[in-house]
Amino acid sequence: MIRWVLNIIVLLLLLRLALRFVIGLMKGLSEPSGEAASGRRAAGGPARLAGELVKDPVCATYIPRASAITARVAGETRYYCSVTCRDKDAGAGDAQPRMGRTAHG
Numbered sequence: 001m002i003r004w005v006l007n008i009i010v011l012l013l014l015l016r017l018a019l020r021f022v023i024g025l026m027k028g029l030s031e032p033s034g035e036a037a038s039g040r041r042a043a044g045g046p047a048r049l050a051g052e053l054v055k056d057p058v059c060a061t062y063i064p065r066a067s068a069i070t071a072r073v074a075g076e077t078r079y080y081c082s083v084t085c086r087d088k089d090a091g092a093g094d095a096q097p098r099m100g101r102t103a104h105g
Contacts (some may be wrong), residue, residue: 056077058088 068079
């Protein structure tokens with residue numbers, strides 16, 4: 001008799017485990033990948049990890065505006081990923097950066 005009760009308890013636990021797995025799988029498939037991967041939802045939309053991205057005119061790399069090297073060229077602000085890219089840009093000439101970062105080579 002005790003063996004039957006233990007078997008039923010084990011069966012119920014296995015069913016509960018399988019049900020939780022299926023529900024989690026369905027929930028994961030119904031959420032957008034960003035929310036499912038992070039495990040939390042950002043209030044008002046997706047989380048901003050790096051801020052606004054700007055494109056380096058030399059190597060076409062997208063970098064966060066806050067960490068980009070900037071140079072004013074003909075009244076226009078240009079954003080670079082490194083001092084090397086800034087120096088390679090023929091239009092930048094002798095412009096000096098307003099923010100420093102190490103060169104990537």
